[in-house]
Amino acid sequence: MVSQAEENYLKAIFKISEKEVKAASTNAIAAEMQTTAASVTDMLKRLAEKNLIDYEKYRGVQLTAEGNRVATVLIRKHRLWEVFLVDHLGFAWDEVHDLAEQLEHVQGNALIERLDRFLGHPKFDPHGDPIPDAEGRWTLRPQALLATLKPGDRGVVTGVEDHSPAFLQYLDQMGLSLGAEIELLERFPYDQSVRVRTQAGREVSLSEKVGQNLYVKIS
Amino acid sequence: MVSQAEENYLKAIFKISEKEVKAASTNAIAAEMQTTAASVTDMLKRLAEKNLIDYEKYRGVQLTAEGNRVATVLIRKHRLWEVFLVDHLGFAWDEVHDLAEQLEHVQGNALIERLDRFLGHPKFDPHGDPIPDAEGRWTLRPQALLATLKPGDRGVVTGVEDHSPAFLQYLDQMGLSLGAEIELLERFPYDQSVRVRTQAGREVSLSEKVGQNLYVKIS
């Protein structure tokens, strides 16, 4: 049995490992989990004991195949529940994270596979993040940060790097929800801010920070 | 904050109090929770400390208004999730208890109210048990145990006393799922077993035990 706390640590290690090549450090995990390094060390011992991670003192950790599997299933569950909350219960995309964080821990293979079927086997969640299938396979989508587009480039908003409600609500206000069409008109070297044309021919200015957190599929 | 363990105890006390007039005893709670009397005593102290129950040593317990509210919300959540699992995910009525047991602990008022709306504000769960509304009000339905019917009485199956998968599956096989029409043809004094006509003119014999666990609305 993998406890909820253990599952959460595995997910945190998975997320860190996605971004960094090297082993996930105790401090990085502590930051991700919003806890202390000492608590992380305690947990790492337990996870290593259960063969969910490879752990060598002072050397950081990596998920084992089994640890990776558990984390992937957890992410699958989290994202499927997010689709349910948005598509069927009418929640906004900035409201579903905490609920999915709880729902992902509900155990039962039949549940998640039936939910997946009910939802129509979605490949992406409401934030554009890919949903691994029952075998743990990921669907990758060619997308680029808005910050890398050149003037004249057009595309469709496909995802976000920053998942904070503040950012998501800001995007809603700018008409930049998932699926919105977008054209980069101009980039200002002074602060790397950009001017873009959105959906209804509306023009808006976006800071470099926004550009670093918004994914677009160039068309 | 009320922990999951505390919620489960409150629900157990609620269930016992439904049947018995007097205060719920430590042993009755231990039996319901499948744990030891010592564990129950420990928990009762904690629940009393939080003013969720009235507890006097050796005297059994009763829910306070707040404890009753927490238990009622928990039952509401459990039964709404059961409706979702059966009506939308296609689970059978004997498969949903354990999943609902987990889902009922997911916190979030908006979630349960949106789920309720999505489901169409159901008044009864897949076993015929009433679902309290957001204000904790119960819908009562005039129903009688099959064991109390007289020959010639007709009615519709509206609920079960025994929720075990074995009983529910047996009912499915007999054509006695919720909503099934039924007519009591004869009762045998020898063992109180009955002969009934079900849905498609089919005649079946049912033991006294079945009669004590099946609710019918006489028409």
Next chain:
DNA sequence: TAATTTTTTTAGATTAATCTAAATTTTATA
């Protein structure tokens, strides 16, 4: 009502998950 049985509580542990403070190891730097 006294003795016995049953019920309940207490005492003393255990486990998972967490913490702070101190010690140790690794990494960076002068």
Next chain:
DNA sequence: TATAAAATTTAGATTAATCTAAAAAAATTA
């Protein structure tokens, strides 16, 4: 490469939830 700084682990506690065994109280019965 010493030394200082940063990262990590260990030591020692705490809390919630549970347990077994023993003690105490309540209920039953002879």
